[in-house]
Amino acid sequence: MAAKNTPPEIREGVRSGIIAAVARDAELRGGRTARLLAAAGALGAFAAVGFVLMLSGHPFEHHPPWHVVVFSAVWSALVVVFLSLALLRVRTPSLPLARSAVVGLIGLGVAGVCGAACPNQHFLEWWSTTEVGSQLSLAGGLALGALCFGITTSLFVAAVAAFVGLGRRSRAAIGPLLPAAMLLLLLSPGVALQSYGTSWAVFGSWLLGAGLGSYVGVALGLAARTRLGPG
Secondary structure (H helix, E strand, O other): OHHHHOOHHHHHHHHHHHHHHHHHHHHHHOHHHHHHHHHHHHHHHHHHHHHHHHHHOOOOOOOOOOHHHHHHHHHHHHHHHHHHHHHOOOOOOOOOHHHHHHHHHHHHHHHHHHHHHOOOOOHHHHHHHOHHHHHHHHHHHHHHHHHHHHHHHHHHHHHHHHHHHOOOOOOOOOOOHHHHHHHHHHHHHHHHHHHOOOOHHHHHHHHHHHHHHHHHHHHHHHHHHHHHOOO
């Protein structure tokens, strides 16, 4: 009786959805999953080489010699995990892991480009020589300068990453918290590396600023993308 009262288009939609879900599950259980994981591993290895080359250009006079190996390994492992999430489109009903991972990866790339363009590879030293950074450091110490530097830089990075990374599938609702958290996770090794030789207060302030900036930046990127519509 209930089936007779159900409109045909609804029954067909449910049927199509079930068939598509079964087909995708079968696809992911087959060779495609192995190929995607292999691709994630290959891209991770490529990223590892890039991280080693990038970190080798960092002035390491006051760093232990193992920093290059450890930070490159940590970054590479995170990139492999994030690539796997993105390529396999991993998600749950409440956690859009794949789309958030894409935001994190794009943000890491944008941050890397900005870092390479910085005239001083010790970013806080460069920030302290600017008018804004020097005034903040004089007013509240290096920790306040690091907090504001983390907010401003990660806000820009996160806004660009969210705007670009969430363009094609932005019809489904997604909040800024998970993408911001994933971006912060990818940025945190760099914050730790750059904070070495300062203090825990500077590291904590920078990390806090990066978290706040990531959240606000993702929210701004989502708002801008929503205004323009899905790309």
